[in-house]
Amino acid sequence: MGEAPQILTLDITSNGHTVKHYKGTLSSVGSRTHLIQTEPSFLDPVHFSLMGSLETPTGAENGSAHTAGNGKSPSVEAVDAPSEPDASKRRRSSVLPLEVGTRVMCRWRDNKYHPVKVIERRKVPNAIPNDYEYYVHYTEFNRRLDEWVKLEQLDLNSVEAVVDEKVEEKGATGLKMTRHQKRKIDETHVEGHEELDAASLREHEEFTKVKNIATIELGRYEIETWYFSPFPPEYNDCLKLYFCEFCLNFMKRKEQLQRHMRKCDLKHPPGDEIYRSGTLSMFEEKHSEESYNLACILTLPPYQRKGYGKFLIAFSYELSKKEGKVGTPERPLSDLGLLSYRGYWTRVLLDILKKHKGNISIKELSDMTAIKAEDILTTLQSLELIQYRKGQHVICADPKVLDRHLKAAGRGGLEVDVSKLIWTPYKEQS
Numbered sequence: 001m002g003e004a005p006q007i008l009t010l011d012i013t014s015n016g017h018t019v020k021h022y023k024g025t026l027s028s029v030g031s032r033t034h035l036i037q038t039e040p041s042f043l044d045p046v047h048f049s050l051m052g053s054l055e056t057p058t059g060a061e062n063g064s065a066h067t068a069g070n071g072k073s074p075s076v077e078a079v080d081a082p083s084e085p086d087a088s089k090r091r092r093s094s095v096l097p098l099e100v101g102t103r104v105m106c107r108w109r110d111n112k113y114h115p116v117k118v119i120e121r122r123k124v125p126n127a128i129p130n131d132y133e134y135y136v137h138y139t140e141f142n143r144r145l146d147e148w149v150k151l152e153q154l155d156l157n158s159v160e161a162v163v164d165e166k167v168e169e170k171g172a173t174g175l176k177m178t179r180h181q182k183r184k185i186d187e188t189h190v191e192g193h194e195e196l197d198a199a200s201l202r203e204h205e206e207f208t209k210v211k212n213i214a215t216i217e218l219g220r221y222e223i224e225t226w227y228f229s230p231f232p233p234e235y236n237d238c239l240k241l242y243f244c245e246f247c248l249n250f251m252k253r254k255e256q257l258q259r260h261m262r263k264c265d266l267k268h269p270p271g272d273e274i275y276r277s278g279t280l281s282m283f284e285e286k287h288s289e290e291s292y293n294l295a296c297i298l299t300l301p302p303y304q305r306k307g308y309g310k311f312l313i314a315f316s317y318e319l320s321k322k323e324g325k326v327g328t329p330e331r332p333l334s335d336l337g338l339l340s341y342r343g344y345w346t347r348v349l350l351d352i353l354k355k356h357k358g359n360i361s362i363k364e365l366s367d368m369t370a371i372k373a374e375d376i377l378t379t380l381q382s383l384e385l386i387q388y389r390k391g392q393h394v395i396c397a398d399p400k401v402l403d404r405h406l407k408a409a410g411r412g413g414l415e416v417d418v419s420k421l422i423w424t425p426y427k428e429q430s
């Protein structure tokens with residue numbers, strides 16, 4: 001039997017962080033040792049020259065290596081490929097500073113690399129000239145995760161050669177955008193501005209592309225902001241704002257907030273209290289002309305994933321039932337809004353389908369739940385529970401399939417105790 005193959009792992013590090021990881025088995029031919037690479041499964045050309053054969057990398061600047069498997073340090077022969085520092089220096093000088101629009105891989109908070117697009121760059125104060133940090137959009141994620149990152153978080157070997165044209169340079173002469181241009185904007189920006197023409201959309205995009213306020217202090221919490229927010233110009237230089245948690249007035253300095261708190265006598269939202277259960281109260285605020293049963297919900301980040309969102313959704317349908325109407329939320333739904341609604345609709349509808357014996361129509365489901373027929377249809381369609389048979393649409397409710405979907409829809413939110421809702425619908429008040 002031959003010896004077990006030696007396995008070498010090589011981690012290229014930059015400022016203490018692993019930026020590339022290679023693994024392979026060692027093969028010896030005479031005095032030469034080669035790395036037969038097993039990870040990653042493909043190489044980009046820059047690293048191919050490095051990986052063809054390896055200098056024992058212990059002395060490499062910004063590089064570290066360790067052995068795995070039998071733990072022996074292999075002796076690996078050098079070839080005429082450029083050393084990593086030289087190649088890396090050349091690479092840096094050819095791509096830096098990165099242009100706005102560059103696509104590159106960036107290390108995120110999960111310590112993994114994700115594709116990003118550079119949205120903005122700024123010089124690092126008191127640093128060497130041309131030292132920038134970059135505001136990036138993670139193309140797989142929602143825009144709320146856009147952030148300023150340091151150069152060492154970016155994998156410069158992954159810089160894509162083609163830089164996206166600046167959106168504002170495109171279509172500057174005409175008001176109509178091509179579908180491609182529209183997609184480019186949608187990719188990096190919040191949806192819901194369908195009413196804007198191309199020029200206004202570009203102006204809006206330019207103005208809102210970087211978050212202005214980084215954090216807010218509200219009560220006991222310091223909260224990172226998610227998006228740009230249109231504060232008055234005198235707040236342009238503020239990174240943090242201090243909010244009164246009762247009236248939501250905001251101030252530049254903590255002492256101003258403390259002075260304000262001594263005077264502020266608002267201790268609950270405006271409107272009549274219409275529901276109280278334990279520590280949870282609901283206040284009536286206003287009538288919707290558009291007959292939505294919910295305009296926009298928000299759970300502040302420290303309180304998220306505790307069931308308040310689902311509670312608010314369930315509450316809105318209880319109000320609709322009291323009104324004897326069907327309800328639907330205002331559109332467009334955000335990504336998290338859609339997740340919360342899809343979960344609610346799925347649980348409510350599938351609970352009924354599970355218990356119901358015999359046929360049931362969309363209209364009957366709508367009457368029972370106050371959920372608008374279109375929302376029922378899209379929910380059941382997305383779960384593939386609607387089939388077209390003998391010329392008509394039917395709901396197919398196999399109990400096992402229903403159970404699977406119900407499990408995937410997750411838990412319900414905080415319970416709405418309808419007996420504690422004291423509210424007279426708007427129509428009846430007049």
Ligand SMILES: CC(=O)SCCNC(=O)CCNC(=O)[C@H](O)C(C)(C)COP(=O)(O)OP(=O)(O)OC[C@H]1O[C@@H](n2cnc3c(N)ncnc32)[C@H](O)[C@@H]1OP(=O)(O)O
Nearest residue numbers: 296297298299304305306307308309310329334336337340
């Ligand atoms: C009509 C409209 O109002 S659309 C606009 C909705 N509002 C917004 O997008 C504003 C920003 N987002 C928020 O304020 C909140 O995320 C809300 C209001 C959407 C949800 O509030 P929460 O109090 O967190 O909701 P809740 O705890 O009931 O959870 C809702 C479900 O949505 C999903 N969800 C919520 N946040 C996340 C998240 N960050 N990641 C993955 N899933 C999530 C989950 O399925 C969650 O259920 P689970 O916790 O049982 O898995």
